[in-house]
Amino acid sequence: MSRVVVKDVCFSYRSGEEVLKGITLDFDEKSTAIIGQNGAGKTTFVKLLKGLLKPTRGEIYILGRSANEMTAAALAPFIGLVFQNPNDQIFRSTVLEEVMFGPLNIGEDPKGARKKAEEALEMVGLTEKASENPHDLRLSEKKLVCVASIVAMEPEILILDEPTIAQDHAGMAAIRQVIRRFKEQGKLVMGILHDMDFAAENFERVVVFHQGTVVADDDPREVFSRESLLQRAGLEVPHITRLGWSLGRKETFLTEAELIQSLRGEGSTDR
Amino acid sequence: MSKIRVEHLKYRYPSSEKLALDDLSFEVDEGEMIGIIGRNGAGKSTLCQAFVGLVPHFYRGAYGGKVVVSGLEVLKSSVSQLARRVGIVFQNPFTQVTGSKWTVYEEVAFGLENLGVPRKEMIDRIDYALQLLGMEKYRDRHPFDLSGGQMQRMAIASVIALQPEILVLDEPTSQLDPQGSEEVFRAVHRLREEGMTVILAEHNMEKIARYCNRVMLLDGGKIIDFASPASVFSRADLTRYGVVPPVYTRVCRELNAKREGSPHFPVTLEEACEVLKGR
Numbered sequence: 001m002s003r004v005v006v007k008d009v010c011f012s013y014r015s016g017e018e019v020l021k022g023i024t025l026d027f028d029e030k031s032t033a034i035i036g037q038n039g040a041g042k043t044t045f046v047k048l049l050k051g052l053l054k055p056t057r058g059e060i061y062i063l064g065r066s067a068n069e070m071t072a073a074a075l076a077p078f079i080g081l082v083f084q085n086p087n088d089q090i091f092r093s094t095v096l097e098e099v100m101f102g103p104l105n106i107g108e109d110p111k112g113a114r115k116k117a118e119e120a121l122e123m124v125g126l127t128e129k130a131s132e133n134p135h136d137l138r139l140s141e142k143k144l145v146c147v148a149s150i151v152a153m154e155p156e157i158l159i160l161d162e163p164t165i166a167q168d169h170a171g172m173a174a175i176r177q178v179i180r181r182f183k184e185q186g187k188l189v190m191g192i193l194h195d196m197d198f199a200a201e202n203f204e205r206v207v208v209f210h211q212g213t214v215v216a217d218d219d220p221r222e223v224f225s226r227e228s229l230l231q232r233a234g235l236e237v238p239h240i241t242r243l244g245w246s247l248g249r250k251e252t253f254l255t256e257a258e259l260i261q262s263l264r265g266e267g268s269t270d271r
Numbered sequence: 272m273s274k275i276r277v278e279h280l281k282y283r284y285p286s287s288e289k290l291a292l293d294d295l296s297f298e299v300d301e302g303e304m305i306g307i308i309g310r311n312g313a314g315k316s317t318l319c320q321a322f323v324g325l326v327p328h329f330y331r332g333a334y335g336g337k338v339v340v341s342g343l344e345v346l347k348s349s350v351s352q353l354a355r356r357v358g359i360v361f362q363n364p365f366t367q368v369t370g371s372k373w374t375v376y377e378e379v380a381f382g383l384e385n386l387g388v389p390r391k392e393m394i395d396r397i398d399y400a401l402q403l404l405g406m407e408k409y410r411d412r413h414p415f416d417l418s419g420g421q422m423q424r425m426a427i428a429s430v431i432a433l434q435p436e437i438l439v440l441d442e443p444t445s446q447l448d449p450q451g452s453e454e455v456f457r458a459v460h461r462l463r464e465e466g467m468t469v470i471l472a473e474h475n476m477e478k479i480a481r482y483c484n485r486v487m488l489l490d491g492g493k494i495i496d497f498a499s500p501a502s503v504f505s506r507a508d509l510t511r512y513g514v515v516p517p518v519y520t521r522v523c524r525e526l527n528a529k530r531e532g533s534p535h536f537p538v539t540l541e542e543a544c545e546v547l548k549g550r
Contacts, residue, residue: 013416035448036448037448037450037451038418038419038420038421038424038446038447038448038451039418039420039421040448043418043419084419084446085363085365085419087363087365136286138311138312138316139362139363140311141311162419162445162446165445165446166311166362166363166442166445166474167311167474168309168310168311168474168513168514169310169510169513169514169515170310170311170513171311194420194445194446194447194448194449194452196449197518231450234448234449234450234451235448235449235450236449236450236453239477239517239518239519239540240518240522242540243518243519243522243540243543243544243547246540246544247544247547247548247550248548256518256521256522256525259522260522260525260526263522263526263547263550264526
């Protein structure tokens with residue numbers, strides 16, 4: 001079933017400079033990575049989905065509702081967007097209040113909102129920071145507070161704008177956990193990513209934006225095997241893919257385990 | 272002669288009871304590129320700020336030991352004196368934008384104006400920095416109308432225009448697309464070849480392995496290791512410090528593939544190919 005339908009959408013911030021040039025996409029529940037050069041229109045695209053911007057042409061449907069006619073607030077229970085810059089999102093004086101704000105605003109009672117906020121904070125590993133001022137946290141933690149704030153609203157559609165910025169190994173694991181949880185619940189997760197390794201490992205579909213158009217849309221193995229296209233779009237193949245090809249493999253490997261298995265398999269026939 | 276000398280540096284933020292930097296001593300030579308790694312909270316950003324004097328002059332707090340950069344002792348020098356020798360690119364580019372300028376071009380000029388650089392030279396340096404970062408076409412944009420990645424490029428250009436002797440980069444390309452990030456690293460590499468000393472805090476271990484000649488592993492404000500990338504990334508206990516080595520090292524470790532006679536695992540694509548080819 002289509003969760004998000006995008007029909008021939010155009011958008012420009014200033015006249016004569018089209019940022020999106022006729023995007024048509026259909027999203028079911030498959031987790032989707034959006035990749036592309038800086039300025040390709042990725043963030044603009046997700047702001048349109050979230051209703052923060054309205055298309056200059058074309059239509060967007062979120063769970064069957066026309067987003068063109070709805071405010072961002074009316075869309076909030078269904079679709080959540082974690083901003084790229086956490087300082088654009090954070091405004092309360094404690095982490096717990098920050099994370100409770102969303103659920104309270106979509107009609108949750110205080111007790112329920114608190115429970116959801118606490119669960120979301122646990123998921124991202126910030127339970128101990130609940131009473132701190134979010135502005136005092138480091139960038140990576142602020143980003144996780146923003147993720148938790150949206151997770152606590154339990155939207156059907158979750159969009160993460162560059163979630164892996166500033167994250168260390170533990171932070172990456174927390175983001176991975178959030179994505180997995182949404183997938184298990186059959187919910188749609190979209191992520192804008194510059195980390196190709198992370199995109200290859202964690203998403204079922206990859207959409208490539210280039211200068212306001214979609215130039216590829218397929219499963220990760222297919223997209224990451226198209227090197228010249230990625231090159232043109234300002235991207236690179238994942239490190240593990242590159243290593244596999246450099247070793248003469250024809251396949252497109254997406255994870256360490258896949259390549260190691262291949263290297264072991266051939267190694268053993270030699271012996 | 273060493274470009275940076277740190278002796279028993281200890282530092283505690285005013286609101287904290289724990290040392291953020293706990294007795295660090297090391298030296299960095301001119302033209303080195305040092306990668307600082309470690310989990311978030313290990314002290315990477317704090318150490319970066321200690322090179323430019325924001326620790327302790329801006330943040331205050333308790334400070335002990337000595338940091339000498341380009342012959343200036345940080346504790347006894349003002350931030351503006353230090354700014355002539357050491358430039359820093361902050362982790363979050365939004366933090367770096369002055370907010371007092373209407374165009375990218377003027378934003379890059381800001382530091383130069385404050386140093387009183389002559390107009391002609393200013394123009395040359397701004398043009399060079401914008402071109403180096405591929406930002407010429409956005410020169411008339413408002414700084415806050417840029418995308419995150421463009422803002423990050425502008426922040427780097429602003430600091431490079433100052434021509435510091437030491438360049439401190441705190442996750443400088445986190446919001447750049449893969450090719451853009453690689454371009455920035457190549458640009459920094461060129462500056463290093465011209466003699467600039469570079470300090471880089473970064474989570475992208477593949478980049479660290481490729482571009483840094485030494486790696487400092489921090490944890491809990493202490494130096495755990497400070498050695499070649501191959502040596503640090505070959506440590507069996509890295510994950511204990513919240514760090515995962517480059518993917519090349521992980522694959523080679525799993526297959527126990529080392530170059531003949533070397534105690535270390537490969538850390539770059541080329542090295543990994545060399546030991547794995549024929550498999």
